[in-house]
Amino acid sequence: MHLEQREVERNITRREVLYVLKTGFHEQKEDDFDEVYNNWHYAVRGKSLDDRDLRIFVSFDEETMMIIITTFEIQRKTYG
Amino acid sequence: MDKTIQNEFIDYGCGFPVLLKNVPMRKVHGKWIPDVNYNELEKSILIMLCHKPFKLTGNEIRFIRLYFEMTLKEFANRFGVQHPTVVKWENFKNDPTNMTLGTEKDIRLFLIGHIKGKRKIADLYTEFEQKPFRTNRSVEPLQTIEIDMEGVAI
Numbered sequence A: 001m002h003l004e005q006r007e008v009e010r011n012i013t014r015r016e017v018l019y020v021l022k023t024g025f026h027e028q029k030e031d032d033f034d035e036v037y038n039n040w041h042y043a044v045r046g047k048s049l050d051d052r053d054l055r056i057f058v059s060f061d062e063e064t065m066m067i068i069i070t071t072f073e074i075q076r077k078t079y080g
Numbered sequence B: 001m002d003k004t005i006q007n008e009f010i011d012y013g014c015g016f017p018v019l020l021k022n023v024p025m026r027k028v029h030g031k032w033i034p035d036v037n038y039n040e041l042e043k044s045i046l047i048m049l050c051h052k053p054f055k056l057t058g059n060e061i062r063f064i065r066l067y068f069e070m071t072l073k074e075f076a077n078r079f080g081v082q083h084p085t086v087v088k089w090e091n092f093k094n095d096p097t098n099m100t101l102g103t104e105k106d107i108r109l110f111l112i113g114h115i116k117g118k119r120k121i122a123d124l125y126t127e128f129e130q131k132p133f134r135t136n137r138s139v140e141p142l143q144t145i146e147i148d149m150e151g152v153a154i
Helices: A005-009 A014-023 B038-050 B058-067 B072-078 B083-090 B101-115 B119-130
Strands: A032-034 A039-047 A053-059 A067-073 B003-011 B018-028 B031-034 B145-148
Touching: A014 A039, A014 A053, A014 B038, A014 B058, B003 B031, B018 B038, B038 B058, B038 B101, B038 B145, B058 B083, B058 B101, B072 B083, B101 B119
Parallel strands: B018 B145
Antiparallel strands: A032 A039, A039 A053, A053 A067, B003 B018, B018 B031
16 A cells, blocks of 8 residues: 555554554545546545544555555644 | 566655665556555564664654554553653654663564564564664664565565
């Protein structure tokens, strides 16, 4: 599983992504269709061991089985 | 599918840079990405961290903790400290932590015990006694780990 520079800048590691893929849930409303490569990017959301709320977009490829498109940390909204 | 071997590639997926050499690459969706077994790669990195001649950095400690799927509290309990202490270690980022040499030895022995089997623990302990690791504050800010992918199972 390859992580891009932007994940590094967000201080998200491969182990956190794997943990969320194992324990998170499919967030169907966030799925997105990639018209360039004609396949779906599926959103998986969950908490990391450090309680970070992450959303990961994954795509399936015939040979590599799964690739990670990108990972975001969902920022908590603050009111006041 | 396009494939090639790239001389060098820096992987950041562990939270710190690891220089990979002779890396099989594969083109996926128009981008070249390493075609490696990341589980084997991370095991190799953990073994290298056991033998690293300098103190472990904050990001390396974080990688070890997350590899074993331990929370801050679980990691702290395992190594006999309070969890804010682990937070402090990890906040050193790419600098060596200020943990005691005894704790660092314990962490490295824990690693080797979980990766290579008990017989090697004694060998590693002897290695620490003969060549204690050094603090590298005055040397370079970051000692990059290098792994030749020809030696890692793909």
